[in-house]
Every structure is written in C-alpha cells, then in structure tokens.
Amino acid sequence: MKKILVVEDDAAIRTGLAEALAREHYLVDTASDGETGSLKGSAKDVDLIILDLMLPVMNGEEVCRALREKGISTPILILSSKREETSKVLGLELGADDYVTKPFSLLELQARIKAILRRQKKSGDKIDEFAFGNVKLDFKKHEMTRRGKQVKLTEREFKVLKYMIEHKGEVVTREMLLDEVWGYENFPTTRTVDNYILSIRHKIEDAPSRPKFILTVHTAGYKFTC
Amino acid sequence: MKKILVVEDDAAIRTGLAEALAREHYLVDTASDGETGSLKGSAKDVDLIILDLMLPVMNGEEVCRALREKGISTPILILSSKREETSKVLGLELGADDYVTKPFSLLELQARIKAILRRQKKSGDKIDEFAFGNVKLDFKKHEMTRRGKQVKLTEREFKVLKYMIEHKGEVVTREMLLDEVWGYENFPTTRTVDNYILSIRHKIEDAPSRPKFILTVHTAGYKFTC
DNA sequence: GTCGCTTGTCACAGAAAGGTCACGAGCCGG
DNA sequence: CCGGCTCGTGACCTTTCTGTGACAAGCGAC
Numbered sequence A, B: 001m002k003k004i005l006v007v008e009d010d011a012a013i014r015t016g017l018a019e020a021l022a023r024e025h026y027l028v029d030t031a032s033d034g035e036t037g038s039l040k041g042s043a044k045d046v047d048l049i050i051l052d053l054m055l056p057v058m059n060g061e062e063v064c065r066a067l068r069e070k071g072i073s074t075p076i077l078i079l080s081s082k083r084e085e086t087s088k089v090l091g092l093e094l095g096a097d098d099y100v101t102k103p104f105s106l107l108e109l110q111a112r113i114k115a116i117l118r119r120q121k122k123s124g125d126k127i128d129e130f131a132f133g134n135v136k137l138d139f140k141k142h143e144m145t146r147r148g149k150q151v152k153l154t155e156r157e158f159k160v161l162k163y164m165i166e167h168k169g170e171v172v173t174r175e176m177l178l179d180e181v182w183g184y185e186n187f188p189t190t191r192t193v194d195n196y197i198l199s200i201r202h203k204i205e206d207a208p209s210r211p212k213f214i215l216t217v218h219t220a221g222y223k224f225t226c
Numbered sequence C: 001g002t003c004g005c006t007t008g009t010c011a012c013a014g015a016a017a018g019g020t021c022a023c024g025a026g027c028c029g030g
Numbered sequence D: 001c002c003g004g005c006t007c008g009t010g011a012c013c014t015t016t017c018t019g020t021g022a023c024a025a026g027c028g029a030c
Helices: A011-023 A034-041 A060-069 A082-087 A106-120 A155-166 A174-182 A190-204 B011-023 B034-041 B060-069 B082-094 B106-122 B155-166 B174-182 B190-204
Strands: A003-007 A027-031 A048-052 A076-081 A098-102 A129-132 A135-138 A143-146 A149-151 A171-173 A214-217 A221-224 B003-007 B027-031 B048-052 B076-081 B098-102 B129-132 B135-138 B143-146 B149-151 B214-217 B221-224
Touching: A003 A011, A003 A034, A011 A027, A011 A106, A027 A034, A034 A048, A034 A060, A048 A060, A048 A106, A060 A076, A076 A106, A098 A106, A098 B106, A106 B106, A106 B174, A135 A155, A143 A190, A155 A174, A155 A190, A155 A221, A171 A174, A174 A190, A174 A221, A190 A214, B003 B011, B003 B034, B011 B027, B011 B106, B027 B034, B034 B048, B034 B060, B048 B060, B048 B106, B060 B076, B076 B106, B098 B106, B106 B174, B135 B155, B143 B190, B155 B174, B155 B190, B155 B221, B174 B190, B174 B221, B190 B214
Parallel strands: A003 A027, A003 A048, A048 A076, A076 A098, B003 B027, B003 B048, B048 B076, B076 B098
Antiparallel strands: A129 A135, A135 A143, A143 A149, A171 A221, A214 A221, B129 B135, B135 B143, B143 B149, B214 B221
C-alpha cells in the first residue's frame, strides 16, 4: 500500500484530501506546517509528498529544497495557487515532480498521483514469455497457445496464471492470490479463486480433473509445477 | 548511462532541469545559447537533446535544422511555449522527435524522455514509413494512403496509430496511450481512447466492426497486428 | 466407513467493459 | 462572424467477464 504525505496548512483542504486519498486506499499522513512536513517527508517509507507552497514556519519551496539537499528523492507534487504560478517555474527549479494549481479538481489530482506512483514502480525482472507442457504463454501479447493452437484467456485468468508461474514450486494460498491479483479494492470469496483455477485448468491441462500443472494442496492452496 | 544535452537560456529552468535529470541518473550537459547548443549537440556521445525554441544567437529551429543537415540523428525533444504552438508540427518536420509545451511538469518531461530513449534503444533506425494491408503511412509527412488514396488522419489519431505500431504485437493499455500520446497534462476519460480507436479503425480497416489490425483485448487494451 | 470440512464443477445473473453515435466546446482560416 | 475541423465526453446498447450459490465429489481424522 502506498503512503502519501499531505503537507497543507488549511485544515479543510488537508483533511478533505486525506479522506479522499484514504478512500482510494492510500495510507495517508499529514503535516500542517513546513517544518514537520520536512521532518516527516524525510522518512523512507513515504512514496509521495503533496506539498502546499504557502506554509507557516517554513514554506513549501524551502521544504522542497531542503529535502532534495538531504538527498531525498521521494516524488513531490506541489499545490500552488494561481498567483504563485507564474513566479515559480513549475517547481522545476525546486526539484518538484509535478504541480497542480488551486483550485484543483480531485479527479485531476488523483490522476496525477496515479501517474507519479506508476512511474515509480520499476519494470524490473518481469517474465513476458513462458512455456510448459504443450502450452506457450506470451504475457506481453496476452496470448496463449496450446499445441500451436490459440487459446483465449481472460485478463484475470492471465494474472492468476502469471502469479502461479512466478511462484512455481511454491504453495500459493488463496489469500495470496486475492491480495496480489485482485488487490485491495475487491473482496471476492475464496471460492472465486477456485473457480478461476478451474477454468485455467480447463485451458492448460489435458485432463482437468487430474491436473499435472496446477496442483491442489489440500487446506493450503495451489501449486504450479512443470 | 545516457547523456542528455539541455539547451535552454533561462538559467532557472536550465539548472533545475539539469539537477532533476541528474537525480534520475542521467549524465547532463548544458548550453545556454543556440550556437554552443549546436556545437555540443554534434558530439556523438549525446543520446538526447532537449532544445528550447526561443534561444539567443541561434534559435532552436535553426539548431535543429543545422544538426539534421550535418547528418546528426540524435533524438531531439523540443521545449516550446504556448505561443509557438503552431510550430509544433513544424518541429516534427524539422526532425525533432517530440515536443513539450511550456509550462510543463517534470513528470511529463521525464516520461517523454524515457519514451524517446526506449524507442531509440529498440530499433536503431527510426521508422518513418510503414505499410500494412492496403494502408501506407508516412510518419514524417504525417500522411496516410489507403489503396493509393490519401486518407486524412488528425494529429492525435496519427500519434495513437504510431504508438500502436511501435508496439505491434503487444497489448497496449489505455493507460499507456494516455501517458504517452496524451501526456500528463491532459486527463481525458479512458473512453476517449476507445473513440480514437474507433475512428482509426474506420480509416484503416475494411470492416471496422470486425477489425483485422487493431484488435481489442478485453479488460486489457488493444493490440496492433498485421 | 462416517462425519466434517475442503475442493471441483456448473450455470447464471449482475457488473463491467467496449462499440458506436451524436453533441458541444474550442480553435482556426476565411 | 461563420463554417469546418478536432477534440473530449455522455448516452445507449451489446458483448464479455466476474463472482457467487448450490450441489457433488474428495480428503483426512477418528
């Protein structure tokens, strides 16, 4: 779960923002002045700082600069009012990553937050091809072939299968799948998982009722082997 | 490590940019006027040139043209202000690879830089022509012909199609398109993407409702094949 | 073997995503 | 100022996906 620090002195905006972000399943911390903002912003577990420019004690500009000088590279999104817009060249010189001018729409802010966080997660070692048995998978193309014949998989089926493959040999619990594939926003029954396993088996196994690849580990979960 | 040359006369933006890019682990060199920009940009070890259009001594347009005439094919990203917006297309005709209009956010710039460098790495030779089915595209001239007949594409349609082609075979999500084609400055609905796909299909497909080239990948995005 | 719990299986309804069209806003050239 | 072009959005309909309940089958402990 991503953690966002909101540094804003106006209580109404601060709590409003905090609530809105919490509703979007972010972890939210707040600070009402620049100094505590700078302090809290130095923590390593913060994924994004939303920073008002006009702040008591220490203004946003200073906070920004201070953080960067400390070598903190946490993304910073600046909230500025129209007046300040022209003076600061978009916080570029301050080391901010993005800016939104007040009054802003919540929708826009959320979109930008998403964009920033999306950029953060590095595209490290992802598999995009995998083969086993008579099945070949291409995650990038969203394609699966079995004995050379194309088989259609649902997006969710793809994700489940991919997760299983990424943990091949290990027992994967239903809870793990629900957390990682379904995410925090959805809370389906654990039976839902079973059903997806079922339909995946139908597509990858020669004898779905006697599976060779996705094995059931009774009272624990499932295991992918090949 | 990639080397980026920043050609910009405004000191605040220049140093701000330089620092930000350094933070992103790029090697950065700077130039404050067109002439030195052109000089430094001729070096072979430069991977990308970020070029302001309004420059003393020699403007960005001239720098761009001069470099291309010298046979330098280093990617160029143009910074232009709103006023010069009409020169957008011109910029691309000059041989620039992309442009960002001021005021821009660091986030957007970074995204575009990444995109350009990724493209660069992928296929040393940039595509500027592409043909499939009975369609022929000329990216440089922004022209498309179908069965020898000219078909008009809007700028945005062109970009979408180009992006799809650059990722042919792979699934392209709406988010990817919004990020890379629309940029971070606009936040249209994802439905907007659908509509563009629709209109592109009408222009390239024989049976738009049963597309052969731009396929829908349900809950994932679209895929270009040919 | 029997009981209790877990998993396999199927069918279905509601939800979500995509296709399509039409409209209003903004921009530009005349 | 008008008409035409883009662009983004909303509305409506169709298709596809998703999650769930019900029941059968399987497993494990006793």
